[in-house]
Amino acid sequence: MTTAGDIMHRGAQWIPAHETLDRAAQLMRELNVGALPISDQDERLCGILTDRDIVVGCVAMGHDPAHITAGEMAQGTPRWIDAGADVGEVLQEMKGHQIRRLPVIEDKRLVGMISEADLAQHLSDEQLAAWVESVYARGGSGSATG
Numbered sequence: 001m002t003t004a005g006d007i008m009h010r011g012a013q014w015i016p017a018h019e020t021l022d023r024a025a026q027l028m029r030e031l032n033v034g035a036l037p038i039s040d041q042d043e044r045l046c047g048i049l050t051d052r053d054i055v056v057g058c059v060a061m062g063h064d065p066a067h068i069t070a071g072e073m074a075q076g077t078p079r080w081i082d083a084g085a086d087v088g089e090v091l092q093e094m095k096g097h098q099i100r101r102l103p104v105i106e107d108k109r110l111v112g113m114i115s116e117a118d119l120a121q122h123l124s125d126e127q128l129a130a131w132v133e134s135v136y137a138r139g140g141s142g143s144a145t146g
Contacts, residue, residue: 004090005083007122008104008112014039017046017071021054024070037078037103037110038070045103045110047074080105081114090114091127095134 015024015036024036028051038047049070057073058065079097081090083106094102094114104112120128 002087002122003083004081004085004087004102004104004114005106005111007087007090007118008083008114009118010112012037012103012110012113014043014110015049015070017041017069017074019070021049021058021065021068021070021073024049025051025054025065033113035101035113035115036070037113038074039110040071043110044108045078045080045105046071047076047078048101048103049073050101078103082106083111087122091119091123091131095131098135100135 011031012033013027013031013036015027015038017038017040028034028036034052035048035050037045038049040046047070053073054065058068079093079099080103081093083104085093090102094100100116102114103110104114119131123131
């Protein structure tokens, strides 16, 4: 059985909710990622921040990313998957909530992230085609909050 832990990208990092969006953008650049899970003071998932969120939700609105926090951008209920979950559960979670990035949690700690690139590397052509059609056909938002 292939699990979320088998296909995830290891080394994902949180951005604390109190950090500013300019710091989040810097961290995204350093890590070469387009999304960061947001953690509360107890290191629990409270949202996910994408590069698009920063541009569309902050910069394009005329706000200063040095004065807006990651926590202020967190919207909705964040989705995640346990590292031991079967890949079928991963696909169902992503399809069902129209998301393209999924944090992976083990023992209440962030251990990785599953993205479209991870799926492309680990799924059969048929599985990947079905997933792409289901997520993109209905215009998913791309973030883990749906």
